[in-house]
Amino acid sequence: MKRVVITGAGTINALGATVPQTLEAMREGRCGISELEFRDVERLSIRIGGQVKNYDPETRFNRQQLALFDRFTQFTLIAAREAIAQAGLEFSGELAARAGVILGNSGGGMTTLDENYRSVYEDGKNRVHPFVVPKLMNNAAASHLSMEFNLKGPSFTVSTACASSNHAMAQAFQMVHGGITPVMVTGGSESMLCFGGVKAWEGLRVMSRDACRPFSANRNGMVQGEGAAIFVFEDYEHARKRGAEILAEVAGFAMTSDASDIVMPSKQGAARAMQGALKDARINRDEVGYINAHGTGTAANDKTESAAVADVFGAHADRLMISSTKSMHAHLIGGTGAVELLACIMALRDGIIAPTIGYQEPDPECALDVVPNVAREAKVDVALSNAFAFGGLNAVLALRRFT
Amino acid sequence: MSIKDRVIAIIAEQAVLEPSDVALDNTLEDLGIDSLGLVESIFAIEEEFDISVPFNANEPSESDFDISSVRTIIAGIERLVKEQS
Structure with missing residues (x-):
């Protein structure tokens, strides 16, 4: 069995737009939870979340990409660019044929669904943009990631609610561990912070109105966040031979x-x-x-x-x-x-x-x-x-x- | 703007070209518009003219709408605008 190491990491989330920013915020114990900002938020009773703020998708993607990428796909690609740049890998030839991407995701393109349901139900429109389906499908992020980096091996999306990413990364680990491929890109993303997304969670009565205070006696519920983190899992021998920096071992x-x-x-x-x-x-x-x-x-x-x-x-x-x-x-x-x-x-x-x-x-x-x-x-x-x-x-x- | 100019503007935007670079004899392929670009253009045309374009991507040749060149697309839209107004 192969040893599996992590040779690249990337993220965007409420704490930062990169891994260094996020780790700095964690070291400082900074809170990324803030007032939610989106249409109809005043009709929600839960109005806080770990929302990615000061985010301008147009500086990251061109017009054609934005027509096709829901927010959860955008976050995935931003995190993947950071992770793969850190790993220093180029996917071509046999490596491209074997390396794949396994991601965790639960809600798919919730913002896309929300906007288009609003358009047909509330605004009474009878026509939706042709890319609604390819934008909202749960595997869209994994597919676009595979296209951007030429990953042609085993690729799919795992959906197990709050455990999606861990299931995905465990599966990617297993593929490298078992020698199916020397490299897998893995992690997960989510973006359900829109009116319909938060309204659905509100219904369950498990959300806090003021803060997420885990393990504290006065805790009063969860707070929803959004973002992505992506990792490069690599066969240790493959990483060692090319002199890659190793962040940790997945055991x-x-x-x-x-x-x-x-x-x-x-x-x-x-x-x-x-x-x-x-x-x-x-x-x-x-x-x-x-x-x-x-x-x-x-x-x-x-x-x-x-x-x-x-x-x-x-x-x-x-x-x-x-x-x-x-x-x-x-x-x-x-x-x-x-x-x-x-x-x-x-x-x-x-x-x-x-x-x-x-x-x-x-x-x-x-x-x-x-x-x-x-x-x-x-x-x-x-x-x-x-x-x-x-x-x-x-x-x-x-x-x-x-x- | 005439229907012709409005359709050309939509096609040019999709192709990331200036309207003056779009010739009536061009096919969508000439302009670099792929199948997704085609359905996006049809959506934009439907929105622009508030019409319904009878186009099925599975059988473009069977559709009652000729997309073989910019000229035929414009002719089809002119007919639909007349019929559906």
Whole structure:
């Protein structure tokens, strides 16, 4: 089996338009959540989100591209350009034939859907732009990424709600690990911050009106974000031979299904996923220094996740650090695991643990070291990234510091 | 502007050309407009004239609308505007 390393990373999200900007914001514990800005926002009761602001698509894409690219595709391509430039790879010949792209995404082109439904239902128009379908389909981002970089190997999109990116990256890991391809581009993106997108989430009554405060006793719900993060996963030997800079090693993963409830999380499902990832990566639980929590800031997730961590790690649960960066970039749903992987890379490579900001009151049901409010320096050898989706579909990745 | 000039303006925009560079005998292929560009042009024409163009991308030759050159497209639009007004 091949060792798999990360040789490129890119992102755009509420914290920054690049990886360095995002990591700086995480180090400083900055909050990217702000007042939402889009049409009809005054008809929503939830008006905050991790929205990408000061964004001008026309500086990134030409007119023809913009006619075809929904916001989630735009974010994907911006992140992919940064990741692939960092990796320093050109895809041609046999590498192009084997390398592919696997992305996580949940809502597809929600803004495109929203605008066109509004046009036909509310404005009574009987004609829509011909590109509505190719713009909104969930695989549009993966397809455009493959076209821009000439990736002709296995390529598809995974949709498992909040775990989409982790499922996608686990699948990409497996392909490189198994020797199917020396390189895969992977990650995820999401952009549901439009009237219809937020209105639907409002209905579930799990959203906070003021802040995302994971693990804090006074937490009152999740906050939705948008953006993308993209990574280059590469066979270690392939990376070594070309002298590529290695950001971290992907050591293993596990996926589980709760098989119990469409929205309520399960401690057993989460615990089995963390245990499985450790086993797959051949990691002793005492080696884990940091967990990037799913940590949505809902009452149910955070206490269930804390209990699962306590079950899996026993006495070591009190020694490891666990933080939820959703407190800063909000919940990117299908793109969230990808942005959160950046915090794991920062912990392993830079020895800086991103904090859980907005933490105000200890909750006895979440009695772990959640790195409250301020980033911390610590040497970490192994990090886990948790994602536990609606529908009970869980995916946990295990990363190692590359030495 | 005449129907002819309005159609040429739409085609020129799609082809990223000046209207003066679009000749009546040009085919869409000559102008570098592919199949997606064609459906986008038809959409723009429908919006411009508030008409419905009977065009099916699966069987362009069976459609009651001749897209073989800029000239035939203009003639088709002139007919549709007359019929549908």
